Amino acid sequence: MGAYEALFLEQGATFKTLAERFAADPDALPSDFVEPARAEQAAQKVFETLHKAGVEQFGIRINKAGDYPEKLRHAKYPVELLYYQGTWELSEMRSLAVVGSRNPSEDGVLRAGRLARELVSRGFAVASGLATGIDAAAHTAAIDAGGVTIGVIGTPLGDYYPKENRELQDLISREHLLISQIPVLRYQVQPFQQKRHYFPERNATMSALTEGTIIVEAGETSGTLTQARAALYQGRKLFILESCFQNSAITWPARFEEQGAVRVKSPDDIWKALD
Known part of the structure; x- marks a missing residue:
């Protein structure tokens, strides 16, 4: 963990550059690139930072070192390490992501x-990104229906964006599963404007973790479309609700349908495509 964090503190480090570095040496672990003293120092700072943020318990999953989900390797730039809170085994459930506009x-x-309620009734976990709007509605409905939900956030554990979803995020971290790929130390020293780039990157990870992504509603420049592109690249199902096609103000639904997205007029269209 400390070595991974130390790598992200190096000049020019990104998920893309690190993914390329590990792809060039498929057997390598982060600790193969960082001297032990620097890794230990970084690890200690991570513990201090997370504890200060109120994160007393958390886990990690690292590629080639334990219960790391192989499906994450389908991402264009797969991450080497995930932080999580909650029950990791929930990541092994069948799941679909329900995503969309922050201003629906x-x-x-x-x-x-x-x-979300339909997915729960079918035994699926509902994944989303804990943003306002569609994300929060999907998480909340899954919980209220007695189901499982997985939050994949664009901040480190212990950070909340947006702030109004703090209670929901804490609930998911205790009773469900909360996942972050964001390097804790790098995040602390970055300008706020640069931190927003983590959100589309986590969308690619959310897509890789699930069997497919359902877009409920999204504008022409929505970050949700990043996840749509990732789903198609990763060989995941991409579902787009019929209401999106009926919105004359946007053109992206037709483009994605041409690339293989499934047009959803009723939930049966989802189940047929998955079967």
Whole structure:
């Protein structure tokens, strides 16, 4: 863990550059690139930072060193390490991501809730990104229906964005599963403007963790479309609700349908495609 964090503190380090570095040496672990003293120092700082943020218990999953999900390797730039809180075994459930706009319509919120309840009734975990709008609606509906939800966040553990979802994030971290790929130490020293780049990167990881992504509602420049592209690249199913196609203000649904996305007029379209 400390070696991974130390690598991210190096000049120019990104998920892309680190993925390329590990791809060039498939047997390497982060500790193969960092001297022990520097790794130990970084690890200690991570513990201090997380404890200060109120994170008393957490786990990690690292590629080639334990219960790391092989499906993450399908990402274009797969991450080497994940932090998590909650029950890791929930990541082994069948799951679909329900994502969309941070400023959805009232109908969009209702659709997200209905989808989440349908997934729960079928024994699926509902994954989303803990953003406002569609994400929060999907998480909340899954919980209220007595199901399982997985939050994949674009901040380190112990950070909250948006702040109003703090209670929801804490609940997921205790009773469900909360996952972060964000390097703790690098995040602390980055300008705020650069931190926003972690959100589309976590979307690619969320896609890789699930069997498919369902887009409920999204604008023409929405970050949700990053996950749509990732899903198609990774060989995951991409589902787009019919209401998106009926919105004349956007053109992306037709583009993605041409690339293999599934048009969803009823939940049966999802189950048929998965089968």
